[in-house]
Amino acid sequence: MNRMLMAALIAASGHAQVGPDGPDPNASIEWVNVPKAGTLPKGVSHHTYSSASMKREIGYLIYLPDAYASEPSRRFPVIYNLHGAGGNERHGQLAAAILHEGIGAKRWPPMIMVMPNGGKYTFYKDSADGRYMGETTIIRELIPHIDSSYRTIATRHGRAIEGFSMGGRGATRLAIKYPEMFCSLFNQAGNVYHIANMFDPSQPRKYPNNYLGRDRARYIDNDTFLLLEKNLAGIKGRLRIQVACGTKDDGHLATVREFHEALVKAGVDHTYIEMEGLAHKEDEMLERYRPVWFDYHAESFRRAAR
Secondary structure, three states, X not given: OOHHHHHHHHHHHOOOOOOOOOOOOOOOOOOOOOOOOOOOOOOEEEEEEEEOOOOEEEEEEEEOOHHHHHXXXXXXXXXXXXXXXXXXXXOOHHHHHHHHHHHHOOOOOOOEEEEEXXXXXXXXXXXXXXXXXXXXXXXXXXXXXHHHHOOEOOOHHHEEEEEEOHHHHHHHHHHHHOOOOOOEEEEEOOOOOOHHHHOOOOOOOOXXXXXXXXXXXXXXXXXXXXXXXXXXXXXXXXXXXXXXXXOOOOOOHHHHXXXXXXXXXXXXXXXXXXXXXXXXXXXXXXXXXXXXXXXXXXXXXXXXXX
16 A cells, blocks of 8 residues: 555544554654744744653644743743644644734733644554554653743643644543643544444554554553543543534544533533534634634633632
């Protein structure tokens, strides 16, 4: 299978179709992607941090509001914006520009935004072989690095997480798994799967078996629906959740609806939006809701701070 066809399959289904003895869709990851000079939106800069789990430097973009420089004693909440499949840290620039515009118009209070590099198709999970530590590097390495390097509000009430497609899928699982770390989640057209039901050692070349390995405990630990049940007490009334998907997003809408239904059944208050006529298009989603895009996180920060 050629790489272009493989990438198309992954993008369409959300699943890698190759195994450890075939082409590895993550093998070509560039972990540091420096933008061309002068191309970044105002307030955005590129940096790296050291990943002990993967023994390499990893890039990220960070947006700092104007108040970060003008108010040197102030601390700021942080939004972690996770990219979709095939992306890297250079994603999210439109979101950062919209955030800057809204802060300038005083629609939202000053906030920091971090755009990590989560690898092309890690789905923000740790691989069984330890080569791709998509979860560990965000939770155990990047977030502590940001909190130690910038004037953040380094607690649950100062952190939000979001993402589109693979990023929404990853943000959802991480927030549900670590509700003590975040006060706000925004899943933007991110599939939510019953990963534990996909455990099948007889299919080592098929995702997720080609990534999570042969230990079923890893599948349970990566199943958002099971994590919701496990961590319900820490989620209800503490983690605000917003979910959005387009009505023409055939590859993602079904599982997004199922996650919405699971939240309703569990009694988790949340906001659910279906965007009429929208396919799987991140920029169009952002533009449609540009004036209110960060309202939810801003309100989450306000409530959690109380």
